[in-house]
Amino acid sequence: MRRLLLPVVAFLFLAGATSTDTNLTERQRALHVLNRLAFGPRPGDVDRVLNDGVDRWIDQQLHPEAIPDRAVDARLREYGTLRMSNAEIVQTFYAPIVEMRREAKNKADNASVSPQLRKEAQRVMQELVGQRIVRAADSDRQLNEVMVDFWMNHFNVFAGKGIDRFLLTSYERDTIRPLVWGRFEDLLMATAKSPAMLFYLDNARSVAAPENRPRMQPRRWPAMMRPQQQSQNRGGLNENYAREIMELHTLGVDGGYTQKDVTELARVLTGWTIDQRTGAFIFRPQLHDACAKTVLGVHFPAGGGIEEGERMIHILARHPATGHHIAYQLCQRLVSDDPPKALVDRVTKTFLYTDGDLRQTVKAVIDSPEFWDPQTYRAKVKSPFEYVISALRAVNAGIDDPMPVARAMQQIGEPLYGAQPPTGYSDKADAWVNTGALLNRLNFALALAANKLPGLHSDVASLVPSDRSVDALAVALTGGNLTDETRKTIKARGQDDAPTIAGLILGSPEFQRQ
Amino acid sequence: MINRRMFLKSSGLALVAGGLLPNVFVKMANAATTKGRKVLIAIFQRGAVDGLNVIVPYGEGQYYAARPTIAIPRPGSAEGAALDLDGFFGAHPSLASIFPYFKDRSAAFVHAVGSPDATRSHFDAQDFMESGTPGVKATEDGFLSRALAATKSEKGSPLRAVALSPALPRILSGTAGAVSMTNIAQFGIRGGPASGQIAQSFESMYGETVAGALGGTAKKSTDPQKLQPENGAAYPNGPLGNALRQIAQLIKSDVGLEVAFADVGGWDTHAGEGGPQGQLANNLRQFSDAIAAFARDLGSRMSDVVLVTMSEFGRTVHENGNRGTDHGHANVMLVLGGGVRGGKVYGRWPGLASSQLYENRDLAITSDFRDVFGELLTKQLGVGSLKAVFPTYDNSPSKWRGILA
Incomplete structure (x- = not known):
């Protein structure tokens, strides 16, 4: 074939x-x-x-913030869910579905969620999809939309995975869009702490093995937190995100990390989860692996907390392999399916010299002779x-x-x-x-x-x-x-x-x- | 329910029914044919079907102890009892329409089969099963695509591999050029009365590369849309019935189909699963009736067709507090068609005692799904080497179960 x-x-x-x-x-x-x-x-x-x-x-x-985009702004005003927080969306559209499921369960019949509720809930994805199409087609900030498309794809979150269809609105609006012209490290950190990604790649449910948890005085948890607490007590490590942040988001599949690094990074990132009450990121020290760890040669003594993960993200964001990986993907998107090595190397240098300045990095691609080569044209x-x-x-x-x-x-x-x-x-x-x-x-x-x-x-x-x-x-x-x-x-x-x-x-x- | 005699009679082939060949489709082989082209149909039950209630190990006391409200009764013991397969396993009563094929030795099941990866995430497990590389996420293409790439196609039909789904599924993504569609009637240029001319213009612009693909390859010999189900086959209304009805049309119209794929959801029965009746029973009836209608519709052409089902993982042995089941491990597969050494439940049964369970809760895996597919791809599609198809797996023929003759 x-x-x-x-x-x-x-x-x-x-x-x-x-x-x-x-x-x-x-x-x-x-x-x-x-x-x-x-x-x-x-x-x-x-x-x-x-x-x-x-x-x-x-x-x-390259400076979309200076381009007025009033027509599109006006057009998108009709999409109310675009202005709602995760908590508001979940409360408005998901909570009634959960409630109806619970009722159906209690009645032990097969009543499923009513078509009315389902339809209402679909509004969230419809408006999100709608704004993407309207912006790409009609926005005067065209390169901005190209980069949003690129980074949403780089930090992909699948709407079909569970509750993520309700978290993507905030993910695109609050996590990706404000940072596509900033520093890569900030974008990486924002995605690492985004509920959409935490859920999509399972880090929200990745918790330290019980024997590795910090010894704390038993305390009384607020009532709302208890169910989650109980369910997480049974859990353990989930390597999903730790692997993908290195393989896909930063170093690349040949970026020089080992399975051991994946497991150790997963331990570093335990406790990074979603607050069930607010729908926001929260670090739960009681679920964090309190023992010593070593990731990519970086040693963390026992007793650390959220700063371990933040330090690793800082290191990953500036790693030469990351520079190469991001440069390669940008060149593939903007220049050619198999970008020339010389081009990728040059863009990698810009990425590393500018501390992952994404505007400078994109500019390096556009300014390259390869971008303007007749072989590249169409x-x-x-x-x-x-x-x-x-x-x-x-x-x-x-x-x-x-x-x-x-x-x-x-x-x-x-x-x-x-x-x-x-x-x-x-x-x-x-x-x-x-x-x-x-x-x-x-x-x-x-x-x-x-x-x-x-x-x-x-x-x-x-x-x-x-x-x-x-x-x-x-x-x-x-x-x-x-x-x-x-x-x-x-x-x-x-x-x-x-x-x-x-x-x-x-x-x-x-x-x-x- | 149709019995064997009725089935043969309705296929107009009662005369050849007395032979010694084990497979009903082979018996009918000299009627309508697929012209020798072998076809593999894969159906993905997305959401993890509860295999323990599909093919019930009624010979295990543990099964009934673990499922006080949702178990399927032993054959003959009550209304809605399991249909006895071999004295140990029984089929859910909703499989009544497939049951005659099992009795005719045209259908087999494989139990305690699955993907060895420990994940209980639908998303990951489906991904691993479709990529054919459990545990490896960087695999870009699907194993059916790689299997097609590993075989030679004499005249690369644009409809060599078809997925009846809106987007190309993971299992067929890759270089094999598989096509996805939801409605084969729409597979052609839609430009009003001038469609034919417009298609010609596009073919001229794109050259030989798409020759025949745009003007309605699907209409090559017969318009598949016009092929009504034969032999009295009645497809249930529903996604799988619609998909299989169209796959049958493609096979009959001789467009060069070799692999077809369809998926069907609704198996994630965490609550109110039901037993002989209820949620799972209703879904299974649709599922079984669609497959039975497909086999009946194709009639003797089934001797060149093998249909196989899969699902990302099984469900917990014990029912949960909501009369449902949670995500488990091993599951069951159905294999039906020509050359199938049917009438048998394949696979080593690991048992349901606590010590025999995977992670103390789930049916253990004794057959890798790649053992089943390795055999089917080799024998049905003629894949020479499975190395590229399952790169991370030692697919030795010694692991095959001998499901196909």
Whole structure:
């Protein structure tokens, strides 16, 4: 089956490498940044960036805090759950479900949770998914949304795991978004203390073996804490998070840690859990492993507390292997599926010299010759998210209801917040390109261009009022040129209406690439 | 409930029913066929089905002691009793529609089987089972995808591997180019009356690489949508019934299907699990009826098809305070189809006495799920070496149970 898949991938890549070895033209540069540092151009965007200057546009995008985004802010005001805390969301949407389950249990019948409650609870995920789509499509802080997508995926939390669907709102808003332009260490620490991650990777339930717990005077716990206390008394170590923070979040799978380091780090992180009353992070010293530990050669004498984990996160965040791992992933996202070693090494140095300054690190990628190499231009296949959003932008779609868009992403293979494994979604094309997914992309393109997707409104004919030729539509929709082959194919069809031509352009191999 | 005679008669094959071959599907092999193409269907019961109430060890007194309110009665002892399989195990009465296949030796069960990893997290355990590398999280692809990559396909059909699910499941993700869909009627270009032309245009743009894939490969020989269930098969309404009905259509329309996957949830019975009736019983009836309808629908084509079920882990031996069961360890698998040496419950039974339990609470694992799949992938799909399929596991044929002839 490799035989079938690889040619599809190869074709998409080969067709992209049509540029010569000369430098990109200014127009190509504008299109390139709109494809890589934004979710594709809207009609007229290429000209706007050209007018402002490509470098100036990049500089603005690197400082999103200075870009007003009033339209999106106003639009998102209708999503009430986006402003609720974890505790409020859990109280409002989850507690009634728990209560109903308890009642059903007592009655010993099979009454499940009422459809009404279920529907109410779905609002939380719908609004979270909705804001992601609206922001990616319509926000003027485009690079910011690209980086939010990158870091949400790097620190993936799966909405399908238990209560996490109620914790992701705060996770994205409070943990990820404020820190994507800050220091990596702060981002890492914030995720380590986020209820969403603590639950997702089980650290919330990882407790010291009873014989390793500190000897404390028995005391009376507040009534609310007792049940949790009892259930945790039976528990023990869970290595899940300790492994993933090293393997996926920092050092990388070949980052030089051992199974022993995983176990020891898990012990260091015992007691890092969720306060059941407030839904917030809490360190519980009585569940922390009080014995001595050694992680990556760092020794912790007996009797430590939360500062042990904080120190390890500090060390992990600045580790050279972490620098390399983060640099590699950023280059893979922004430059190419298999980024050149020289580029990764350079970006690694920036990461390490700047103490993990994420703005400087991203800037190092953008400033690199590799980023601007003609070989890089339109050489990367769009992820499902990138494809769908870029198509919405291409036709200037108005989003009345983002849910059908979310369903399209699911059909194309990557539902938002739906990556089950802690790795998140792959950033390489071979994970996306299969004929089934491609077919779903093409059908999405056709329906979108024909204004037949529920929840969206667009009018491709209005984008080219005077000249409805294939070439005019190609410029309006993609900001650039089609290959001769695609142009010939579409023209050979004879008389088509604008939506059909637009659907073919949005489904073309060129539009699959960025 | 259909009996064996009715089953054969309804398949229009009563004439060949008297042979000595052990498997009912083989007996029917000279009727409608899959043209020799072997197909493997995998069904994942997500949420951890309570295998001890699916295939009941009624010969163990411990079973009844551990489950005062949810146990399935011994065969013949009461209403809703287990259907006797071999004098020790009995099937939940909701499996009545699968039971004739077991009696016909077309279906087998494997008990005390599972993934050796100790996790009791649904999320991790499913992940480990689908990646085929328990305990290793960095594995990017699924083992069925690796199995497909390890076999040669003469004419890489775009529908070689199909998951009836909205997103490509972990088990099929990877380089095998598996396709996921929820509705095969929608697997094609949807561009109104001009769909055919539009598909041609796209195929021209994408070249040979997707030839045939866009214009409706699924419609190649017959429109699978139009293939009605045969032999009087009646699929239950529900996700698994819908999935299996469509998988049968794909098999019948000869699109080159080799592996199909479907999943079905609702097995996480922490409370109010029920016994012969109730929550689990209802789910199991749907499950069994969907599989039985599938086998009946395919009729003699089943001689080239093997269907296998899995679930991430089993459930506690003892029922909990809510008349349910919590997350456990070993579980049971069903294998049904052509070449299956059925009529038998495979696997070494570890026992339910306290000292015999895993971590003092769960059914112990005596067969690794990769032993079962190793055998099926080798014999059914022709995978030559299992090294790349299960890289962290020594999959020696000596561990196979001999489930397939």
